[in-house]
Amino acid sequence: xxxxxxxxxxxxxxxxxxxxxxxxxxxxxxxxxxxxxxxxxxxxxxxxxxxxxxxxxxxxxxxxxxxxxxxxxxxxxxxxxxxxxxxxxxxxxxxxxxxxxxxxxxxxxxxxxxxxxxxxxxxxxxxxxxxxxxxxxxxxxxxxxxxxxxxxxxxxxxxxxxxxxxxxxxxxxxxxxxxxxxxxxxxxxxxxxxxxxxxxxxxxxxxxxxxxxxxxxxxxxxxxxxxxxxxxxxxxxxxxxxxxxxxxxxxxxxxxxxxxxxxxxxxxxxxxxxxxxxxxxxxxxxxxxxxxxxxxxxxxxxxxxxxxxxxxxxxxxxxxxxxxxxxxxxxxxxxxxxxxxxxxxxxxxxxxxxxxxxxxxxxxxxxxxxx
Amino acid sequence: xxxxxxxxxxxxxxxxxxxxxxxxxxxxxxxxxxxxxxxxxxxxxxxxxxxxxxxxxxxxxxxxxxxxxxxxxxxxxxxxxxxxxxxxxxxxxxxxxxxxxxxxxxxxxxxxxxxxxxxxxxxxxxxxxxxxxxxxxxxxxxxxxxxxxxxxxxxxxxxxxxxxxxxxxxxxxxxxxxxxxxxxxxxxxxxxxxxxxxxxxxxxxxxxxxxxxxxxxxxxxxxxxxxxxxxxxxxxxxxxxxxxxxxxxxxxxxxxxxxxxxxxxxxxxxxxxxxxxxxxxxxxxxxxxxxxxxxxxxxxxxxxxxxxxxxxxxxxxxxxxxxxxxxxxxxxxxxxxxxxxxxxxxxxxxxxxxxxxxxxxxxxxxxxxxxxxxxxxxxxxxxxxxxxxxxxxxxxxxxxxxxxxxxxxxxxxxxxxxxxxxxxxxxxxxxxxxxxxxxxxxxxxxxxxxxxxxxxxxxxxxxxxxxxxxxxxxxxxxxxxxxxxxxxxxxxxxxxxxxxxxxxxxxxxxxxxxxxxxxxxxxxxxxxxxxxxxxxxxxxxxxxxxxx
Numbered sequence: 075x076x077x078x079x080x081x082x083x084x085x086x087x088x089x090x091x092x093x094x095x096x097x098x099x100x101x102x103x104x105x106x107x108x109x110x111x112x113x114x115x116x117x118x119x120x121x122x123x124x125x126x127x128x129x130x131x132x133x134x135x136x137x138x139x140x141x142x143x144x145x146x147x148x149x150x151x152x153x154x155x156x157x158x159x160x161x162x163x164x165x166x167x168x169x170x171x172x173x174x175x176x177x178x179x180x181x182x183x184x185x186x187x188x189x190x191x192x193x194x195x196x197x198x199x200x201x202x203x204x205x206x207x208x209x210x211x212x213x214x215x216x217x218x219x220x221x222x223x224x225x226x227x228x229x230x231x232x233x234x235x236x237x238x239x240x241x242x243x244x245x246x247x248x249x250x251x252x253x254x255x256x257x258x259x260x261x262x263x264x265x266x267x268x269x270x271x272x273x274x275x276x277x278x279x280x281x282x283x284x285x286x287x288x289x290x291x292x293x294x295x296x297x298x299x300x301x302x303x304x305x306x307x308x309x310x311x312x313x314x315x316x317x318x319x320x321x322x323x324x325x326x327x328x329x330x331x332x333x334x335x336x337x338x339x340x341x342x343x344x345x346x347x348x349x350x351x352x353x354x355x356x357x358x359x360x361x362x363x364x365x366x367x368x369x370x371x372x373x374x375x376x377x378x379x380x381x382x383x384x385x386x387x388x389x390x391x392x393x394x395x396x397x398x399x400x401x402x403x404x405x406x407x408x409x410x411x412x413x414x415x416x417x418x419x420x421x422x423x424x425x426x427x428x429x430x431x432x433x434x435x436x437x438x439x440x441x442x443x444x445x
Numbered sequence: 446x447x448x449x450x451x452x453x454x455x456x457x458x459x460x461x462x463x464x465x466x467x468x469x470x471x472x473x474x475x476x477x478x479x480x481x482x483x484x485x486x487x488x489x490x491x492x493x494x495x496x497x498x499x500x501x502x503x504x505x506x507x508x509x510x511x512x513x514x515x516x517x518x519x520x521x522x523x524x525x526x527x528x529x530x531x532x533x534x535x536x537x538x539x540x541x542x543x544x545x546x547x548x549x550x551x552x553x554x555x556x557x558x559x560x561x562x563x564x565x566x567x568x569x570x571x572x573x574x575x576x577x578x579x580x581x582x583x584x585x586x587x588x589x590x591x592x593x594x595x596x597x598x599x600x601x602x603x604x605x606x607x608x609x610x611x612x613x614x615x616x617x618x619x620x621x622x623x624x625x626x627x628x629x630x631x632x633x634x635x636x637x638x639x640x641x642x643x644x645x646x647x648x649x650x651x652x653x654x655x656x657x658x659x660x661x662x663x664x665x666x667x668x669x670x671x672x673x674x675x676x677x678x679x680x681x682x683x684x685x686x687x688x689x690x691x692x693x694x695x696x697x698x699x700x701x702x703x704x705x706x707x708x709x710x711x712x713x714x715x716x717x718x719x720x721x722x723x724x725x726x727x728x729x730x731x732x733x734x735x736x737x738x739x740x741x742x743x744x745x746x747x748x749x750x751x752x753x754x755x756x757x758x759x760x761x762x763x764x765x766x767x768x769x770x771x772x773x774x775x776x777x778x779x780x781x782x783x784x785x786x787x788x789x790x791x792x793x794x795x796x797x798x799x800x801x802x803x804x805x806x807x808x809x810x811x812x813x814x815x816x817x818x819x820x821x822x823x824x825x826x827x828x829x830x831x832x833x834x835x836x837x838x839x840x841x842x843x844x845x846x847x848x849x850x851x852x853x854x855x856x857x858x859x860x861x862x863x864x865x866x867x868x869x870x871x872x873x874x875x876x877x878x879x880x881x882x883x884x885x886x887x888x889x890x891x892x893x894x895x896x897x898x899x900x901x902x903x904x905x906x907x908x909x910x911x912x913x914x915x916x917x918x919x920x921x922x923x924x925x926x927x928x929x930x931x932x933x934x935x936x937x938x939x940x941x942x943x944x945x946x947x948x949x950x951x952x953x954x955x956x957x958x959x960x961x962x963x964x965x966x967x968x969x970x971x972x973x974x975x976x977x978x979x980x981x982x983x984x985x986x987x988x989x990x991x992x993x
Contacts, residue, residue, distance in 0.1 A: 095910060096894040098830060106830075113827050113897075120817035128810060131788045135806070139796045140728070146795040150730040150980065155789070156782070163781045167774045170824065175767060177826035182763040222513050222906060232511065234908050252760075257600040258693055260758060260833060264899040269829050271759045273694060274599060275687015278760035295758070295833040295901045297593045299600060300519040303904030369586030370519060370605060399603040 099264045102290060102311075103282045106267025108177050115173070119166065181267075184281040187249030189242065195252070195259030195272035195294070196407065197400075198301035198358060202240050205251075209324045212407070213238045214354050215304050219362075234291040239308035242284060243317035249281045256402055257299060263292035263309055271296055284311040299400070301358050333411050335438055341418065341431050348419025351412045356420075359400065364424040371400065375424040384430060387417055388440045405441060410434040466967050476568075477561035478967065479546050480864070485568050486543025487857070489575075491933070493535030494850075496579060498926050500528040505888075505922040507905055508915045521905035522591035523607070527578060529594025530611065533711070534618045535575055537849045541714040542567075542625045544856055545653045547864060549629065551958035552647045552982055554638025554990065556970050559631035560624075567624035574617040582607040582614075593903060595704070598685035598696040602677050609678070612671045619664040626657035638957075638990070640976030644738070647956050647982030648731065651738055652717025655745045659706045659713070662749075667703040670696060694759050701752035709748045711845060713741060715812075715852030716783055719805045721956065722855050723787050724981065726802035727794030728953035733786040734980040740779035740786075747776050757828045766825040773823035780816055784809060799951070800874030804855035807882050808848060815843030818893065833903075836896025842889045851881075854932065861936070862950045866964030867943030873935040880928040887921030956982040966992035 101107040138144045192203040196212075203210040216237045221227035229235070242248050252261055254272040261280070262269040270280035284290075292307040312320060353362075360366050364375035374380045379387050391413055394403035404413060411434045421430040467475070476482050503524045507515050516524070546564065550557055558564045582589040587605020590596065601608055633654045637646065674696070676682040683689025685696045716737075724731045731737065753761060753769040761769075787809055796802070818840040822828050831837060854877070861869050891914035896902075900911045907915065949959040957976070961969055974990025 095898045095914070098897050099899055109827055109830055112824065113821065113830070116821045116824060116827065120820060124813065124817060127784065127788065127813070131791060131806075131809070134788065134791045134794070135796060138727075138792065138794050139798075141797065144793075144795050146728040147793040148729060149732075149793070150790075151733050151735070152789075156733055156736050156785075159785045160778060160782055163778050167777060167820075170820075171771060171774060174770065174824045174826050178763055178766050178770070181826060181829065182766075225512065228511070228909065230909075232908050233906060257603065258597060262833075262901070264830060267830065269758050269832060273687075273759065275691075275693070280760075292899070293901050293904070297522070297597070297600065297833075297903045299603065300517075300522060300591070302522075303518065303901075303906050367517075367519065369588065399599070 102265045102285050103267050109267050184249050184279050187247045189248045192251045195254035197256050197299050198305040211238050234306045236308045239310045241310045241320050243314040244284050244311045247283045252278045258296050259294050259298045260296035262295040263290050265290040287311050335434050344415045344418040348415035351416040352419055374420050380420050381426050410437040413437045479550050479558045482564050482568050483543045483547030486539050490536050490540035493531055497528050497531035500524045502926055505919040509919040518905045523589040525903050526590050526593050537711045540853050545629050552956055553641050554970050554974050555636035558628045560628050563624050564628055567621045570617050570621040574614040577610045577614040582610040598674055599693050601674050612675050615671050619668045622660050623664050626660040629653050629657040638973040638976050640978050645978040648720035649717035652713045655741055656710050656713045659710050663703040663706045670699040697756050701755045705752045706748045711849045715849050718852045718856045722801045722805040722859055723790050725951050725953040727791050727796050729794040731981045732789035740782045743779045757825045758832045770825045777820050801855045801859035803878040804851050808851040811847030834896035835892040835900045838902050839889050839892035862946030867939055868946045869939040870935050877931045884921045884925035888918050891917050957984050960984055960987050968993040
């Protein structure tokens with residue numbers, strides 16, 4: 075134990091003040107700090123090995139060269155030396171494995187969590203569900219498309235900002251249950267020391283306990299298709315009292331926003347809402363102009379599906395495409411009102427002027443048939 | 446009857462037809478000569494290296510600045526995917542097979558590869574596979590495969606037709622490399638000249654032999670797993686679809702059971718090459734030949750037990766993480782032994798620093814950097830932070846570019862005189878080395894920092910905090926790429942105008958290929974020589990042996 079303390083003491087020097095951009099970011103959980111220290115320890119050990127081994131080699135290059143008149147000696151083995159340089163690396167590895175094992179066991183001990191949040195990866199956004207508190211929401215990239223094209227529109231957190239961050243209390247053991255809806259994603263926030271793949275059809279867990287309030291940013295780490303680089307993660311840690319206040323406010327708005335499923339919407343309102351839903355969910359593939367991407371993602375503008383076959387249109391949005399796995403079953407993600415709005419929007423936007431209005435109750439009826 | 450009889454009769458007195466050097470395009474299309482096929486492999490690998498390099502530059506151009514300037518994200522993903530596949534299956538693996546074809550028979554005193562016609566077939570399968578991947582798959586609706594070279598399911602079940610073409614290309618390239626490996630194994634085991642015993646034969650032969658076994662063991666696994674993706678895509682199976690009772694992580698287990706030995710398929714031949722070049726230019730026998738053989742074998746065996754270290758973030762149980770972490774760390778031991786042996790060879794030698802030696806020393810230094818960052822990654826707890834970041838990109842480019850590629854350059858410069866009968870330009874060779882060394886590090890060293898600071902791999906755009914190092918890496922990549930044209934020009938020019946080479950242009954070279962004329966006769970060792978051999982294929986005496 076003393077030995078380990080000495081090692082970690084060495085590793086902790088210099089004390090955690092990472093130079094911006096060349097080392098792991100400032101850790102804000104105990105685990106992330108341990109990872110930081112262990113990485114420093116490894117860096118010192120491997121760095122010393124490199125300097126030592128190649129010091130010897132470059133000494134030889136300098137002195138045992140033909141141009142310096144050095145004559146070759148003709149030895150070609152030495153059992154003692156060979157045993158020594160097999161054993162020493164082995165011992166160094168054992169010394170590394172000891173703190174590493176301890177840390178792995180700690181990373182894996184998610185028992186005793188005080189708050190459980192279910193995280194679902196979608197192409198290309200994250201869904202957070204506070205299982206015990208009745209709060210759930212989708213978290214999208216909030217960087218505008220224009221910023222990707224124009225430098226002037228870029229803020230400090232370009233591509234690392236979302237519309238609704240995950241909010242957690244500080245000093246609380248938070249357990250994440252991760253899964254995915256379509257392909258494998260990976261939930262990663264470096265300062266928390268958490269990276270866990272979100273795998274469709276399976277639930278994996280991870281945990282963290284944040285020390286201090288703040289905003290911590292990360293990204294999806296597993297290639298998940300075309301907008302893999304555009305699904306950031308933002309975690310806002312609040313003091314427990316602030317967190318409770320946030321939670322209460324969220325629960326209140328959630329209750330207020332419960333929509334009457336039988337309300338009949340006018341076309342203009344559905345269009346306005348539909349455009350919002352389209353921009354958040356559909357634009358990545360079908361594009362803002364509804365032209366899609368030829369060969370990969372079909373056009374909606376002028377397509378038979380979006381101008382004639384209304385039941386088919388509702389079906390493919392609700393249940394996904396059987397031919398193209400990239401078209402998700404949105405019925406699992408969006409409310410009846412959102413789906414009605416987006417379908418209405420698609421049937422009346424661009425060059426589509428069908429005048430069709432799809433109401434939430436139509437979606438409810440369509441769901442009824444399937445469920 | 447008489448016609449057949451006379452055809453079977455060797456035509457005494459006249460030069461027999463099958464010994465004449467074939468001419469024209471037929472010489473290459475119907476090639477059965479190991480030197481011709483070796484050259485075909487090397488030219489093919491070099492052209493793939495250029496293609497793969499252009500794809501890399503497309504990637505680096507987009508990453509020069511934040512924002513999307515050149516490509517849409519889906520095209521960017523196609524570039525990263527194809528860059529990886531082309532470099533692994535089109536450039537590095539065929540290049541090593543080509544070298545083995547060229548040099549193995551010369552180094553062990555065999556007349557040719559064991560199966561000359563299969564040799565022809567294993568080469569000629571490659572160009573159609575490359576066409577499928579490169580030209581056709583970019584042109585089909587939906588474009589080329591964009592799931593990364595690892596082709597993880599279920600992402601790979603979403604892709605368009607480009608994925609099917611990729612799967613088919615992988616099947617073809619797999620068949621090709623399996624046949625190439627069978628040829629290498631049989632040649633080494635059966636066609637060694639008298640006196641060339643297993644524990645005396647050159648390290649390059651050992652490395653090729655062990656690599657060939659690895660290929661035969663794991664290429665069918667890759668073929669199997671991509672076939673499972675194919676049936677998931679088209680025939681209603683659910684191997685990797687959880688909704689149908691499948692498991693997406695199963696794909697990763699099978700893929701990496703292939704994928705990790707694959708890393709050593711690209712590294713072991715490099716070890717073999719360096720184990721000849723270092724002794725030659727140190728004018729001193731290889732230190733610890735026997736332990737080198739055992740180290741190579743143990744690396745090969747261990748490579749089958751570490752695959753899940755690519756999957757530490759999938760959420761394995763702690764015990765599995767510990768097992769794969771310990772097993773992975775263990776690989777550092779035999780790898781370290783090899784590095785120590787090379788330095789032991791240089792120690793007290795009489796070194797000179799021609800281009801092959803420069804590349805070999807560059808290989809040892811930079812490969813070790815990749816090895817040490819590999820040890821860091823093997824620690825599962827740390828890997829949680831580094832998995833799927835640019836740190837990993839830096840790590841495997843240190844191993845594959847500075848490892849496999851530098852060793853290939855070393856090998857080509859080293860054996861160029863024997864292959865062509867001419868010397869390359871030493872000045873431009875050294876220039877190529879120093880240029881590549883500089884820009885390689887400018888390109889890839891900053892990627893360690895990017896990964897640590899939190900930049901995921903395979904993204905076409907990034908936050909401004911990552912700008913400086915990305916810009917630096919892009920500048921480095923373009924300069925590195927340009928430098929390879931120096932190599933190409935040097936080779937082309939020297940092929941015609943190089944100074945004629947001596948039979949043994951390197952003072953310290955003592956293996957069998959340096960005992961015969963330069964350039965190597967078209968049909969070397971048609972009659973096996975009688976050899977007295979020392980460790981690492983050192984020829985103490987040669988009697989007999991005939992060439993045409």
